[in-house]
Amino acid sequence: MSHLVGKDMRGGYGGADILNGCTIEVDKGQIAVVVGPNGAGKSTAMKALFGMLNLREGAVTLGGEDITALSPQDRVAKEMAFVPQTNNVFAGMTVEENLEMGAYLRHDDFTGTMEEIFDLFPILAEKRKQYAGELSGGQRQQVAVGRAMMMQPSVLMLDEPTAGVSPIVMDELFDRMIAIKRTGIAVLIVEQNARQALEIADIGYVLVSGENRYTDSGAALLADPEVRRAFLGG
Ligand SMILES: Nc1ncnc2c1ncn2[C@@H]1O[C@H](COP(=O)(O)OP(=O)(O)O)[C@@H](O)[C@H]1O
Ligand SMILES: [Mg+2]
Numbered sequence: 001m002s003h004l005v006g007k008d009m010r011g012g013y014g015g016a017d018i019l020n021g022c023t024i025e026v027d028k029g030q031i032a033v034v035v036g037p038n039g040a041g042k043s044t045a046m047k048a049l050f051g052m053l054n055l056r057e058g059a060v061t062l063g064g065e066d067i068t069a070l071s072p073q074d075r076v077a078k079e080m081a082f083v084p085q086t087n088n089v090f091a092g093m094t095v096e097e098n099l100e101m102g103a104y105l106r107h108d109d110f111t112g113t114m115e116e117i118f119d120l121f122p123i124l125a126e127k128r129k130q131y132a133g134e135l136s137g138g139q140r141q142q143v144a145v146g147r148a149m150m151m152q153p154s155v156l157m158l159d160e161p162t163a164g165v166s167p168i169v170m171d172e173l174f175d176r177m178i179a180i181k182r183t184g185i186a187v188l189i190v191e192q193n194a195r196q197a198l199e200i201a202d203i204g205y206v207l208v209s210g211e212n213r214y215t216d217s218g219a220a221l222l223a224d225p226e227v228r229r230a231f232l233g234g
Contacts, residue, residue, distance in 0.1 A: 091133030102150030138169035
């Protein structure tokens with residue numbers, strides 16, 4: 001069983017179900033990528049995994065433990081980190097203050113962790129005293145990821161981390177995701193840049209109408225003519 005599993009998830013926002021039995025899992029040292037059309041329920045699935053949405057059916061397990069009933073805050077305490085799609089940095093705080101905010105549940109000395117994040121994202125060390133709101137889109141995403149990493153998570157979940165950045169910055173962000181997974185963290189990414197994201201995916205999910213349409217290695221999905229035609233633009 002994988003480290004994080006959302007199994008047969010069903011539920012939504014009170015009206016009709018948005019998730020219609022989808023299953024998403026990711027293991028430590030793996031990158032899992034979720035792609036699919038707009039409105040497919042990708043963000044909803046992430047929220048369900050993180051406890052921001054009550055499931056009507058299905059379960060979420062972490063390290064084999066059922067965490068379906070836990071609040072997002074309790075999941076953070078269990079080493080889960082989630083970088084939402086929008087509003088994921090404090091614009092009026094410096095880079096350093098943003099990182100400190102990420103460590104709000106820690107009572108130990110986190111300066112070593114901050115140094116590791118500066119090693120991973122050297123530009124953040126350079127700009128540590130600058131307001132996050134003054135940074136470029138790609139740099140803000142680095143702050144958001146860095147903030148999530150301050151809790152030393154075993155699972156890092158990212159909702160469209162490359163939205164609105166240039167292709168070069170996207171490649172850099174994906175390189176950092178690979179570096180993060182190599183430290184043994186489970187990395188789960190929702191992406192619009194499906195083709196590029198599947199290139200770094202150990203496992204890929206194509207979600208449609210809240211259901212799994214295709215599940216395979218990133219390479220296999222990229223090579224599948226039906227997946228290419230319907231979801232990757234040919
Ligand atoms: N907070 C919300 N309240 C009600 N409906 C929502 C909410 N967020 C998303 N939805 C609906 O859920 C469906 C799936 O949305 P979402 O999970 O954001 O899709 P995706 O991330 O794949 O684009 C859409 O029909 C959307 O309108
Ligand atoms: Mg979304």
